[in-house]
Amino acid sequence: MNLLPSKKFERVKTIAASSATLFIPSAGNLLSSMIVIRFMLPEWWGDIAVMQLYMYISVQICAWGNKDYLMLAYSKSPGMVPRLWQDSFSSRLFLLIPTFAFAFIISMDLFTIGILCLWIILRYIQQAFESIILFSRNFKLVMLAETIAIIITLSGLYMVRGNHAFHQIILIISLGYLIKTIIQLVYFRKLFQNTFSFKPDFKKLKKGLPFMMLGLAGVMLQKSDLMCFTWFEDKYHIAQYQVFSSFLILAQTFPGLIAGPFIKNLYRISPLSYPKIQWQFSLIGILVTICISVVTFIIITNIYHFNLPLINYVLGFVYVILTYFYIPEIYLLYKAEKQNQVMWISLFVIIFNILNCVLFIPAYSITGALLANVFSQILSLVLYKIFWRRSVVRPS
Numbered sequence: 001m002n003l004l005p006s007k008k009f010e011r012v013k014t015i016a017a018s019s020a021t022l023f024i025p026s027a028g029n030l031l032s033s034m035i036v037i038r039f040m041l042p043e044w045w046g047d048i049a050v051m052q053l054y055m056y057i058s059v060q061i062c063a064w065g066n067k068d069y070l071m072l073a074y075s076k077s078p079g080m081v082p083r084l085w086q087d088s089f090s091s092r093l094f095l096l097i098p099t100f101a102f103a104f105i106i107s108m109d110l111f112t113i114g115i116l117c118l119w120i121i122l123r124y125i126q127q128a129f130e131s132i133i134l135f136s137r138n139f140k141l142v143m144l145a146e147t148i149a150i151i152i153t154l155s156g157l158y159m160v161r162g163n164h165a166f167h168q169i170i171l172i173i174s175l176g177y178l179i180k181t182i183i184q185l186v187y188f189r190k191l192f193q194n195t196f197s198f199k200p201d202f203k204k205l206k207k208g209l210p211f212m213m214l215g216l217a218g219v220m221l222q223k224s225d226l227m228c229f230t231w232f233e234d235k236y237h238i239a240q241y242q243v244f245s246s247f248l249i250l251a252q253t254f255p256g257l258i259a260g261p262f263i264k265n266l267y268r269i270s271p272l273s274y275p276k277i278q279w280q281f282s283l284i285g286i287l288v289t290i291c292i293s294v295v296t297f298i299i300i301t302n303i304y305h306f307n308l309p310l311i312n313y314v315l316g317f318v319y320v321i322l323t324y325f326y327i328p329e330i331y332l333l334y335k336a337e338k339q340n341q342v343m344w345i346s347l348f349v350i351i352f353n354i355l356n357c358v359l360f361i362p363a364y365s366i367t368g369a370l371l372a373n374v375f376s377q378i379l380s381l382v383l384y385k386i387f388w389r390r391s392v393v394r395p396s
Contacts, residue, residue: 021142026250028150028176032157033243036169037304039161044169046235049242050106051116051170053226058099059123060219064092065211069204070131081135082191089128091201096124115170122177129184132191141187149180210343217346222249224350225369228357233365240306241366244316247296248373251289251320285324293317308366315370322377326384333388345383349376 029052036045066088073084100117108116133142153176160168220227229241297313300306333342353376360368 021139021146022253023250024143024146024150026246026253028146028153030243030246030250031150031154032173033239033246034303035154035157035161037239037243039158040164040169042239043235044166044239045242046238047108047112047166048170048173049226049238050230050235051108051112051119053223053230054103054106054116055119055123056219056223057216057227058102058120059127060216061212062092062095062099062120062124063127063212063215064095064205065208065213065215066092066128067131067134068211068215069208071135074131074135081132082194085128085132085191086194087201087204088131091199091204094200096120111167112170115167115174118174119177122174122181125181126177126184129188132188141184145180145183148183149176152176152179214343214346217343217350220350221346221353222252224353225357225373228354228372229361229369232361237365240308241369243304243306244296244300244308244312244366245369247292247300248316248320251292251296252323281328282324285321289317289321289324292320312367312370315367315374319370319373319377322374322381326381329384329388333384338387341387345380345387348383349380352376352379 033045033048036042036048070084070088074081077084099120103113103116103120106113106116133139153173156172156175157169160172226238226242226245230238233241293313293316296316300308330342353372356372356375357369360371362368364371
């Protein structure tokens, strides 16, 4: 007897696989940081954190919202998927050029800048396949590629743990990125059979602009504090904060994962039923965040050997838990077709967070960055509550 209907079981498997594609690379990066910090120099991980930050922001801009834009295009013209993908991939390549030029602003040696440009190219290719993977729900490929890449990266870092050569470390990390890219290129080789047109398509870029802005806003919401932190602090403290913030970002993925299976219900409920759903969601959030906070404290203290003050963990707990109190409002604003309000709230919060970071980080370092994040979360909570009540509960 099948206790779980096949459709629901498939949905659960899809959600679990999609969740794994988020956790595996994050866990792999944390394990890599652990080896570099414990057995080499924490300052080196600070340099790597700066490189990764520039890579993520650069690729987000070069992606130009292609994943969301193409998902919509695939749905309308499923027979044109290969052609649509090729046009998007090739027409955005020119955006890589300014990212290479601006790579020199991070003030590293030419070899390191060259490796950073390689990372951007490899990540550009990986990101280009995300729409195809999502459309075909081929999450097993991502999990396999990520797992193999992580094993190779961690093995390489562990083997050279006694050596003190920064260039060797970033070459090993590059190898992991390269292996993942090659696996995807081989699997999706049929996408490259037709002739590519490398001429920029500005009409499509214009259509993709709103998606790019939303995606960039999402990245900046998570990375603006680290970006500001790199302006004011030394590499050792950057390494500390990057590791700590990685745990916070990982913890912040749980609200979306918990809400995922119930999005359908959130779209169907009436405003009168919302308070009960919100209370249940917040209660789950408190329990989950307590568990995550305890695990984070144990790992940071006993494995990384970072002696951070208790106030940082308290602020981190508050920062994560506040997400549970407004995530449902975001989905309900989507239900009311108020996506633009979500984008403008995000942009306003980003500016607010950057200003707070500039104010607090020079004076209070990691604690200051966390204070800025908590204030931004409170602002997000207030704004989403206000806009939800105006747009959903009492629509004009």
